[in-house]
Amino acid sequence: MNFSRFFAVFKARNIEFFRDRSSLGWNLIFPVLMLVGLSFVFSGDGRAIYKVGVIDLAQSKSSFLETKYMSFIDYQEVALATVKLEQHSIDLLVDFNAKKYWVNQGAPNSYLVEKIFLSDNSNYQRIETQGKKIRYVDWVLPGILGMNMMFSCLFGVGYVIVRYRKNAVLKRLKATPLSAFEFVSAQLFSRLFIVIFLSSVVYIGCNLFFDFYMLGSYFDLLIVAILGAFSLITLGLLVASRSKSEELIGGLLNLSSWPMMLLSGVWFSLEGAPNAVKVFAEFLPLTHLVAGARKIITEGATLADISYHVSILMLMSTVFLALGAYFFSWNTDR
Amino acid sequence: MQEVIRVENLTKSYKDVIAVDNINFAIKKGHCFGLLGPNGAGKTTTIEIMEGIIKASKGQVYYYDKPIDESMSQQIGIQFQHTALQDFLTVKETLKLFTSFYQHTVPHDELIELCDLSEFLNRDNRLLSGGQRQRLLLALALINDPDIVFLDEPTTGLDPQARRNFWQLIKNIKARDKTVILTTHYMDEAQQLCDDVLIMDHGQVIARGTPRQLLKEHFNEVFIYLPAEQIPNALCTKFNWQVHEQQVEIITTDVEATIALLLAENVSLTGLHVKSPNLDDLFLKLTGHSLRD
Numbered sequence: 001m002n003f004s005r006f007f008a009v010f011k012a013r014n015i016e017f018f019r020d021r022s023s024l025g026w027n028l029i030f031p032v033l034m035l036v037g038l039s040f041v042f043s044g045d046g047r048a049i050y051k052v053g054v055i056d057l058a059q060s061k062s063s064f065l066e067t068k069y070m071s072f073i074d075y076q077e078v079a080l081a082t083v084k085l086e087q088h089s090i091d092l093l094v095d096f097n098a099k100k101y102w103v104n105q106g107a108p109n110s111y112l113v114e115k116i117f118l119s120d121n122s123n124y125q126r127i128e129t130q131g132k133k134i135r136y137v138d139w140v141l142p143g144i145l146g147m148n149m150m151f152s153c154l155f156g157v158g159y160v161i162v163r164y165r166k167n168a169v170l171k172r173l174k175a176t177p178l179s180a181f182e183f184v185s186a187q188l189f190s191r192l193f194i195v196i197f198l199s200s201v202v203y204i205g206c207n208l209f210f211d212f213y214m215l216g217s218y219f220d221l222l223i224v225a226i227l228g229a230f231s232l233i234t235l236g237l238l239v240a241s242r243s244k245s246e247e248l249i250g251g252l253l254n255l256s257s258w259p260m261m262l263l264s265g266v267w268f269s270l271e272g273a274p275n276a277v278k279v280f281a282e283f284l285p286l287t288h289l290v291a292g293a294r295k296i297i298t299e300g301a302t303l304a305d306i307s308y309h310v311s312i313l314m315l316m317s318t319v320f321l322a323l324g325a326y327f328f329s330w331n332t333d334r
Numbered sequence: 335m336q337e338v339i340r341v342e343n344l345t346k347s348y349k350d351v352i353a354v355d356n357i358n359f360a361i362k363k364g365h366c367f368g369l370l371g372p373n374g375a376g377k378t379t380t381i382e383i384m385e386g387i388i389k390a391s392k393g394q395v396y397y398y399d400k401p402i403d404e405s406m407s408q409q410i411g412i413q414f415q416h417t418a419l420q421d422f423l424t425v426k427e428t429l430k431l432f433t434s435f436y437q438h439t440v441p442h443d444e445l446i447e448l449c450d451l452s453e454f455l456n457r458d459n460r461l462l463s464g465g466q467r468q469r470l471l472l473a474l475a476l477i478n479d480p481d482i483v484f485l486d487e488p489t490t491g492l493d494p495q496a497r498r499n500f501w502q503l504i505k506n507i508k509a510r511d512k513t514v515i516l517t518t519h520y521m522d523e524a525q526q527l528c529d530d531v532l533i534m535d536h537g538q539v540i541a542r543g544t545p546r547q548l549l550k551e552h553f554n555e556v557f558i559y560l561p562a563e564q565i566p567n568a569l570c571t572k573f574n575w576q577v578h579e580q581q582v583e584i585i586t587t588d589v590e591a592t593i594a595l596l597l598a599e600n601v602s603l604t605g606l607h608v609k610s611p612n613l614d615d616l617f618l619k620l621t622g623h624s625l626r627d
Contacts (some may be wrong), residue, residue: 004434005434005435007434008430008431008434008435009431012420012423012427012431015422015423015427016420016421016422016423019422020421020422164418164420167416167417167418168414168416168417168418169417169418169419169420171387171414171417172412172414172417172419172474174387175385175387175407175412175414176407176432176435176436177404177407177408177435177436177437178435331387
């Protein structure tokens with residue numbers, strides 16, 4: 001590996017991307033438009049009933065549980081339930097057996113449900129928590145950024161390599177001392193840099209307006225973003241490793257991106273989905289990128305907590321990269 | 335003179351097509367070697383095997399008596415027939431990019447002057463004209479100061495002015511004692527530039543030598559043309575002269591005798607012209623079909 005050759009190709013590819021205004025604009029504007037649109041559409045609360053979390057619901061007895069227009073959700077762990085309360089997913093949390101209840105100071109609904117609860121029950125210990133409401137836009141943010149990264153990685157690597165191969169840019173480079181390894185790694189790192197840079201710009205820019213929810217560490221989020229982007233880039237490389245046809249590659253890239261767009265939990269949680277869908281989703285890199293990032297953002301998970309997703313992303317990157325490098329061809333069409 | 339490249343028993347077949355069929359030749363140092371032939375003759379396949387871009391099915395290419403390998407890429411320069419350049423880079427940035435690939439390179443100022451790039455140095459590759467592109471591609475082929483320069487149909491698609499300018503550039507390169515290997519299907523180009531030509535068709539060598547030698551070997555006649563209406567049909571039939579596009583073609587080894595005959599027959603010589611055979615005619619004679627078919 002000659003570092004100056006690697007760096008020259010890396011730089012040339014970056015210049016090409018940033019000078020292509022239309023593609024740059026699209027990469028920036030698309031996620032912002034999605035976020036603005038979604039936050040507008042889902043701005044209302046949309047919930048008609050109040051939600052109360054109950055520790056060990058089956059063993060609890062109280063006339064409060066008969067209250068109309070209220071739904072009761074069973075929790076086994078206090079820690080998890082208080083996070084839900086802090087995120088405004090539930091309005092009140094009660095442990096009838098321990099004679100305790102938790103209320104969210106910052107939530108109007110929590111205040112109202114507490115009044116109803118106290119009209120029936122007294123001498124319970126009151127515990128206050130506080131937390132910003134988690135909105136749909138906070139929940140969907142990792143999905144939108146992840147999806148944008150996916151398109152940029154798959155098409156930005158896959159399409160570009162096939163185009164270079166088709167119009168003989170690759171052949172011209174092969175005639176120089178540049179090695180396939182130097183060329184491919186420069187493409188990968190250039191795209192990784194572009195994707196992480198643009199996603200950071202979008203995140204930081206939108207954060208000024210939306211003030212996104214964030215419980216975890218930004219560093220952990222960056223690591224997950226890099227791992228996720230890398231696995232998607234290597235997938236793009238694998239898909240583009242041999243073909244010379246832009247039509248074929250367009251189809252193959254769509255074939256890889258659409259299942260991820262729909263089934264990787266970008267738009268809605270897969271919790272209620274059929275088991276077969278969940279198993280299928282496990283094989284999609286975007287699933288692990290979105291799930292990992294979402295746990296960091298909404299649950300304050302650390303990298304150790306999401307080690308499952310982290311290791312799967314690393315495994316996928318290794319497999320895709322190895323296969324992509326094995327099958328890579330400068331100019332054949334087989 | 336020293337041999338730079340030697341090709342021995344070279345064969346390349348794709349599935350059921352034999353693109354190159356057991357050819358042999360050697361190229362001398364400092365020569366401009368022309369590989370001629372119609373489209374599909376196997377020129378590009380041959381030159382790309384010599385460049386190490388594609389592998390031969392059989393046979394071997396030697397570079398200074400050693401089989402070619404990857405280290406050769408530092409010492410040769412290539413201009414392909416169809417190459418796109420990376421979009422959104424300027425000419426200057428493209429030169430810089432390619433410079434970084436080689437250990438030993440020619441200073442940019444020298445290349446810019448040699449290939450006449452100065453007027454469009456900061457232009458985006460996408461906006462170059464055909465002639466400008468070919469000049470940039472030539473500069474890229476020369477960037478590592480190669481011993482051998484391979485040019486695959488470098489003037490195809492250029493206008494006559496741009497072609498002549500390009501020929502001058504190639505002559506300048508020859509003057510620097512480089513070996514130039516050129517494929518073309520323009521015979522005038524070969525006649526202008528090449529010291530040595532090899533004519534291929536259907537993957538095989540059909541003639542080899544200097545342009546002058548080849549013409550001398552295969553032709554001792556010249557062509558005389560006259561407008562058809564000036565010659566009675568009976569005369570054409572008698573001497574078996576062919577009529578092509580309103581012109582009577584007389585092939586003769588003795589121009590003076592033929593003209594004396596025409597004058598004796600009271601044929602007007604208005605519009606007469608005499609043509610020496612060129613490589614086009616040679617090709618027609620050897621293959622029985624026209625070069626640009």
